[in-house]
Amino acid sequence: MSMIGASTANLNLTAGMPPPRIARTRRATFFSFVGLGTIVGVWLMYVYLSEHGMRWSEWGLLAVFVPLYYQLNVGFWTALFGVWLMNRPKPDPLDLWRTLKPEDMEEDITASTAIIMPVFNEDVTRVFEGLRAIYLSLEQTGQSKNYDFFILSDSNQTSQWIEEETAWLELCRQLNAFGRIFYRKRRKPINRKSGNVSDFCRRWGKRYRYMLVLDADSLMSGGLLTSMVRIMEKNPGIGILQTFPKQIGAETLLGRVMQFSQALYGPPFMAGLDYWQCGEANFWGHNAIIRLEPFIKNCALPALPGKEPFGGHILSHDFVEAALMRKAGYAVRLLNTNRGSYEEGPPTLVDMLKRDRRWCQGNMQHFWLLFAKGWHPMSRLNFLHGILSYASSLLWFFFLIFSTFLAATRLPHNNPQSILAEQILLGVTIMLIFLPKVTILLDEVITGRLFKPLKRRLMTFVSSMADTVVFTLMAPVLMIFHSQFVVYTVLGKGVRWVTQRRKIDGGVDWAEVFFTFWPVTVISVVWGVIGWFVSHSFFIWISPILGALFLAIPVALLVSGGSSGFRFGLFTTPEETDPPTVLATMNENLLEIKGRIHLPPELEKHHGLLQVCLDPYVNGLHVSLLRRRKNIHVSRAYLDQLASRLIHEGPQCLNPQEIKAMIHDTETVTDLHYRLWSARDHELAPFWATAIRQYNLAASSPFTHTLAQRGTLAA
Template sequence: MTHTLDERAALSSAQSHADRQVLVRRLIFAALAAASIVLLLVLAGLALSAGGFDLVDLVLLLLFAATTPWLAIGFWNAAIGFVIMRFTRDPSTYVGPQAGRTIPPSAIAASTAILMCVRNESPDRMIRNLGAMMADIEAAGCADRFHVYVLSDTSLPDIASAEAAAFADLARQWAGRLPLTYRRREVNTGYKAGNIRDFLERWGDDHEFMVTLDADSYMTASAILRMVGIVQANPKLGILQGLVVGLPSTSAFARIFQFGMRLGMRSWTIGSAWWQADCGPYWGHNAVIRVAPFKQHCAIPVVPGKGILRGHVLSHDQIEAAMMRRAGYDVRVLAEENLGWEENPPTLIEFIRRDRRWCQGTLQYVFFVGMPGLPITSRFQLLFAMLMFTGSPAWIGLLIVSTAALAAAPSTAALIDADYGAALLAVILVTWFAPKIATVVDVLSRPALRHVFGGTTRFLASVAVETAFFLLLSPIMWVGHTLLLAGLPFGRAIGWIGQVRDDHAIAWSMALRQLWPQTFLGAACLAVLGVTQPVALPYVFVLWAGGLVLSVPICVATARPSVGFALTRLGIGRLPEETDPPPALAHLQLPALKAVQSTIAD
């Protein structure tokens, strides 16, 4: 497309105006977050100055300071997201104007590769999801513009054999209609990023775009075509990330967890997109990527030297997003809830396994923050991602130091000012839960939303259950992150392992073997305070020790299929897809949808 001089001048002026607008947004956000951090620290300082301010108070304040960036940034993401959700006609287009510039499916001319990355997992779910997606694409009349690639890093012989047979059969079924290529690497060099890099070197030049999927991902043809159309219509757009929500599940753990994610994700994502703009996130799956610049500019170098964090990068996505932006291409997020789904771990044990891999991989960002040429916003995103995990030792440090300080103090009043302490606790809880509060208010104010979440009573009951669950789960994960961080200098690390996605029970002995550090720490702190300062027990229980001391029964109870089925029947954690299932999910024959629909019919 060519433009006259006047048109080019107008386009340049419009771009300069847009750049200034984004800069102003970022400065406003930075000022709000900084002011909130200062307010939190001042309030904490006042709360700790009851009996004077000594070395212990300083240690507590410094530990708390390490947690405040995450609290402040999360709060303002949610607050801004809520305002946009409530007062704009089309929130996703408001924060990402490219979403309004798209083309119809019939105008999609580019070849798009659909990549599914797998490792050591039963192929049944992947066959189910891919088969439904491919049928959807064929029904849309666009099969000739797509090619599916199953990129396997499976190392277990039995699974590899079943995988090869299953995908060979699927390829035969679709021969002449929608091509499917299966490839397995013998060694997973570079983990998932290396898996995709191998695809790029073999087949990348054959395609203009690629859609990245994980083994637990599912996207509909309408979502894929919409996102591919947006990227095709916007030549500067390098990565378009879709919002990912949880698939309906009969696992108690997954139901409650992904209900909470559903509450917090949209306001958080819209608010962050408002100031991140063209430096948006990439989460590694359910995204559309422009192949040529990704292949040229987003190869992640191996971190040189020796050490646990050296070598190939486990968590690749945010680094690739930063490198794409450095190359001059936009990275945007499309904050709409009907673009794609994923399966969440069915048990606490599986969730911890996945989270530990994320933690170790995210810590490797420390080697890339100083990469030459990165925009300042991209550097901030890498730092912020690390804060999600490095803040955990600070929370555990606060528990241990405050328990010791309270036990040594003549009374709680000698350590904590009651009025300022209560105010600080209230502010922490509000900032902590702000993304979920935003969505709760939005749902309660919209009758149609209340209905699809199961009605007002079920929705509020689900919110209450998820709130308690979140308060209990958070300290369990903090201890997990802290143990991983503490073990890194001693060579304790994890690799890229497969996940168990089927619902399954957890034995008490297994839960205790995995969670005894959490149990011991929580019980020890509660015992010390019970003897010395029992008046502090409720506060310490709610913020820290409750989840720790109850970690084993939480693990066992939320893994039991009977508990999950009961929650499904009662409507606890009900998602809109369960009340009003979209046709695209009907092909998957999900047990949760069958259970909910039978309940509704009764």
Template sequence: MSELAGRADANARRRTGSWRRIATLRRLLLSLFVVGQTLVACYFLLWVLPYHGGTLVELGLLGLFFLLYMWIAVGFWTGVFGFVLRLAGGDRHSLLKQHTAEVLDATPLAKTAIIMPIYHEPVHWTLSGLKAVYQDLERSGHLDQFEFHIISDSRDPNVWLEEQATWFRLCRELGAEGRLFYRRRRVNLNFKSGNVADFLRRWGQRYRYMVVLDADSLLSADTIVRMVQLMERSPKVGILQTAPSIINGQSLFARIQQFSNRLYSTLFATGLAAIQMGDAAFWGHNAIIRIEPFMAHCGLRKLRGFGLFRGPIMSHDFVEAAYMGRAGFEVWLEPGLSNSFEESPPTLSDELSRDNRWSKGNLQHLWILLFGRRLRLAHRMALLNGVMAYVASPLWLGFLILTTVEAVQMTVASIDYFPEGHQGLFPLWPEWRPEWALGLALSTLSLLFIPKFLAVLDAVIHGTASQFGGVFRLFVSVLTEIVVSVLLAPVRMMAHSRYVLGALLNLSLTWAGQNRTQETGWREAFLTHLPGMLVAAGWSAFAWSINPMFFLWSLPVAVPLIIAAPTSVFLSRVRCGQLLRNWGLLVIPEEQVSVQVLDDARFARGNCGSEPVLTAVEEAVVRPSLNRLHQALARNVRLARREKLLVPLVEHCLTNGPGSLSRSELSQLFRDRQSLAELHHRAWESAPDSYWGRRIATFGQH
């Protein structure tokens, strides 16, 4: 046995060394293309600028342009790599292609937990998705190796009481007693990562792997089984990440996000996986994790810096991947694992609200990037990429400001023939090269748009264009997506710049509240976008007063900001999204071909019955079966504390109803077994004209 173990370790070391050499070559090639192209673009910019970089303003423009162009170039060449690899039949060094299908099919499964951390999610909708995953695994015949855990951080009693009731109902419907578990943390520490850590401390030793789902995640049974088999065949892999596709878009905004993700991510995920290989990032969900090294090496200490860089880490996933790599384990992204799904925000306002939270977490990665010890360079680059996803916006804004300053200097101020460093007989003559400026602008736009049309070509080559509505409709859909992207880019720039500034100053800034209707109202849209509209209008008016050419140059940024409110409202409309779908535009393969786990989720979510007439808190008091369930899940509070605190709360709730108590007071009541029992019995004994008498009468009618 020791000899076999030694051979296995030797094979693992050879495989690791092999992919690391290949990854190094690929990264060097990518760096050569990116840096070389960026330097050429910067050379052209130097000749476009009137003083050829001879002033501080122009040096600032050059520095910002270098950073922004390089970041765009990385995305461009990643997409090109993905296109070339797919032409060649895929990356033969990917984790999935290191094993034959026959070998993987013969690999036995190990005990695996499927966990879903939730926090104030729509309960029926969320757990119906988990039900669909359970049913798919049951059909596959592999259910015995999996157990499901709903781990809740919800604080509102109306939410977590409904979670408990829905979990119990699912257990009865599925016959999942002893296989589907629910646990709610009473102390909410360290966000989602703290929730997962609490689960692992309690039950981690029971499993070899865990599959992490978000509230909107769906994974097919075939994908989950294949993930476990790959982990069993690759003992040095600590995290295996799928590339989720966005689904269930209804509004025009959501359908555009869904279409672009489904079409373009095929190239970008393939290219990214080929460059990162075993040093990939973890996206926090739709992934499988080897529990033992994760528990040993991926604990997240609080940051010890200042302001934003002090306290718990808000965005945990990239950091956990970096720590897993530091411990000598591999992290792989595998685009070949299909049928992995998630959902996107339904409106622009929802997306910006989410980005406000995400920007703070990503900016915290600056501290880990600079001061994290022994992290692999590839993981540092992943952290930097996450930071740039938001810092790029204020850099772009800074570029626009410096461009305005340059235009003012050239128009209003007299020409300076002797800027910094030029004296005496060596003046610097300003030169204007509009044809070079146009060429540079077109080259920058090509980096953004060429990968989109490569994705169309890829779909035609691989015969999937018909699943996007056919070649003509696919092309029109891409043009539609490009137009909307151009309109939204300045809006996102202004929002992200504000978020970054607020995060760095450790301020609590909000852009818009969470929208539950999936449509944005006109009042909300104008209040949200009014600052950007005023700034853009003022900037354009100022540009016109300086120079008509500069005014025309400002329009691609100013116009989208000025019309941001009607754009936001129009994109949020479900009717518009469905109209384009009826025309065969912005469709995705999953809307053309049935996927069982998606069908099950849609059926379960649509089968929610009538709207409840009682709140979850009221049902917990009135309905006998639910009251017994909540009692079983509650605890016995010490007698002294009950007499002092809970007895008055029980009396107050019976007399005035639950609306008279705060969320914290209700939570204390409904966590206590005896208080639940007393509330139930006395509510049923109350007078017909009392609050609880009327609630019981309503319950009896339904």
């Protein structure tokens, strides 16, 4: 591994930090518009509510209206400033790409960079084929010699663990990348992903100047990887440089709608964020490069006081790490990238809600950090916006509850001033919701940033109208669930760390959808009956929301299915029509693997255990990677008893913890291999008899054949 080059101590740490004058001017301009829009909206709402005097219910509705309207204005002006920044005659003076001169792109990179990928029970094929594509893309730049790759595993399923080991070794063999690609499996996944990264920093962080963090579903091009290091070298004041990862690989309707929306609306919003966040942007946890020396020194995460969910380990650690980096005097910047940085998203609405449940708890934890000492004001604002991203759903729910109560108890409007205020407020609100989308869409139709052919631009317009329908139907459903998540967090109900599903196999789980969304349907019916008896006009006003709630089950089934609109040309992205090389490479290998023979179903579940017990190559690999130390928690007699049960009764007689105890012990793993191959047929469980017959059918090397059957890697 290459060592850190020259220290950054003597470099100009202001490089990469936006000049204070420009930052103050931009923020004053942006928040003046936001503040003015919020004040006007609140005043109009007050005029409307105060016609017959202000009761507690009116004050309550006005109180929840203020943060909602503020958040609406922030989104509105962020999008408009982003579109303006993309179309301004002169380039943005704060654009980091301008710091690179043509001759800089020709110089060799000497800074050492670690590319780390934490994984937790992920699809081994996808992880290592993505890593292969990144490695090959980096090799094509001719600048790969100072980059090392680390797969940091916290997988707690035996099969995943063994498959990761064999896939790592085979990938290194195929790419001749021994000493360049490393694999590490933690015995105990302390503090989840952030603990995994912290462990890497403690062990190997001092050997590298930069750390580039990837998720298991991340994909980045070699050209962008080298450019990010060059930008960091030219701007030593930057501590974290965050790219905009575009969503790829979607197969369901929900995935393709999210993928399309991110491609169309994401760049303007990214430009708008960069406009007013300047050097105090957020870190999103992946597809970003970090300056390791200040990160190790300043960004260690303490446990929050108290118990989960508000206390304990910080879930949304990336926001906090960005704030700590800024507190240490380093900038956190967004890098405007339209190509080269990618990720995958949840395929179904249920999977999206599971992810949001975890994110909600993490963001709500930041409530205590709002009042901690030493933060930059913009870091506090980022914490507040993160909290509002979920708390606003509960506020919206309260707004509708107050509105229902007022409709039942409030006197009719007769004052022309109140009626006028209501009409103006409604018009302004509609403008704030839809004008950014219309502006971005017109910008695409005129400029063709995504697609040059006119036909594609017109289909983009149609797709934008269609995604508006989808999001309109999903928004009230998300409101109910996000409100529930916030309440659960406040009441002290924590969340488990589970593997995120990125693909659906076997179609939509109808039972899961029904049992997840039937309470939402019941809420819509009860609320609709109440609204009808309260006021017919109020029922008509709230009917779009109630209708979306009533249709929650069929909408969830629709967006989670395979009818993605692809054959009609809807929701198309540039990565589908003109895939970059790194994406095309990965997709070609995954397609090749998809058609390979898999193991029989009775062996598939325990494939990793089968490999480590039967294949001498895998057995030796696993033993060599285990740290040889005495297991003080498990006796030798107990392990021998488990091994005998495994051989004579099969793995189905043992629970995951018992299997894991055996696989962690080097003597037991070695002994299992010998005993299985030396046992007579009548001494073996039917599982092992079938497995050995399947193993002996291999015409080539057993190790290679096993991999080919499972489809772990492309040859």
